[in-house]
Amino acid sequence: MENSQELPVDILAKGYILMPKTLFIHTFSRLEKQCSYISAFLTVLAKVNYKDCELNINGNVIVCHKGESIISLRTWAKHFGWKLGKTRCFFDKLEKTGFIKIIHTKYGINIIRVINYEIWTNSRVEEKMKQKTKSEELFELFWNQYHEITQTPKREIGAARKAWNKLTEKERNIAVKSIYAYYMSLESTKYIKRAHSYISDKSFLNEDIY
Numbered sequence: 001m002e003n004s005q006e007l008p009v010d011i012l013a014k015g016y017i018l019m020p021k022t023l024f025i026h027t028f029s030r031l032e033k034q035c036s037y038i039s040a041f042l043t044v045l046a047k048v049n050y051k052d053c054e055l056n057i058n059g060n061v062i063v064c065h066k067g068e069s070i071i072s073l074r075t076w077a078k079h080f081g082w083k084l085g086k087t088r089c090f091f092d093k094l095e096k097t098g099f100i101k102i103i104h105t106k107y108g109i110n111i112i113r114v115i116n117y118e119i120w121t122n123s124r125v126e127e128k129m130k131q132k133t134k135s136e137e138l139f140e141l142f143w144n145q146y147h148e149i150t151q152t153p154k155r156e157i158g159a160a161r162k163a164w165n166k167l168t169e170k171e172r173n174i175a176v177k178s179i180y181a182y183y184m185s186l187e188s189t190k191y192i193k194r195a196h197s198y199i200s201d202k203s204f205l206n207e208d209i210y
Contacts, residue, residue, distance in 0.1 A: 049069060070109055
């Protein structure tokens with residue numbers, strides 16, 4: 001039998017663990033009757049809003065933004081399995097250490113805002129991935145349409161993709177819409193550019209294709 005070795009603490013502490021809110025709320029939160037401080041904070045992350053919404057509290061419309069919650073202190077205590085005093089102390093410590101901000105409203109309701117909620121929940125990375133996927137889908141559309149219209153061989157896709165990534169979103173859309181106009185503006189098919197040159201030279205902005 002091989003000797004087991006523990007990994008260094010600095011290695012174990014690195015990286016990320018992504019966990020769906022429903023998994024934590026409905027499964028892991030049931031494993032302990034009373035939360036630790038870490039699991040209590042994870043509960044806060046799971047309970048705050050994942051998007052902006054309007055709430056009607058006693059006839060008053062309150063906007064509760066993404067990463068915020070208007071859950072009462074008493075309700076939080078029930079979620080944590082703690083007494084009210086410990087819960088109040090917990091939120092005070094979170095605010096002092098910069099994890100949350102407690103916002104007092106004129107309606108006597110406190111809003112809890114998680115600082116850097118997007119970082120805690122990986123929201124920014126997800127948004128970047130969506131934008132990247134949209135750009136890639138448009139590139140595939142461009143790549144296929146360009147060679148279908150110009151009837152040229154599909155070559156140097158790496159150079160084309162590199163030039164594509166330097167374009168703005170507006171330029172990418174124009175590049176796709178202007179392929180046919182560009183093709184028709186040429187005096188001879190021998191002047192047809194490779195896809196990457198069409199992009200990098202921004203031929204889709206030529207005055208003679210409008």
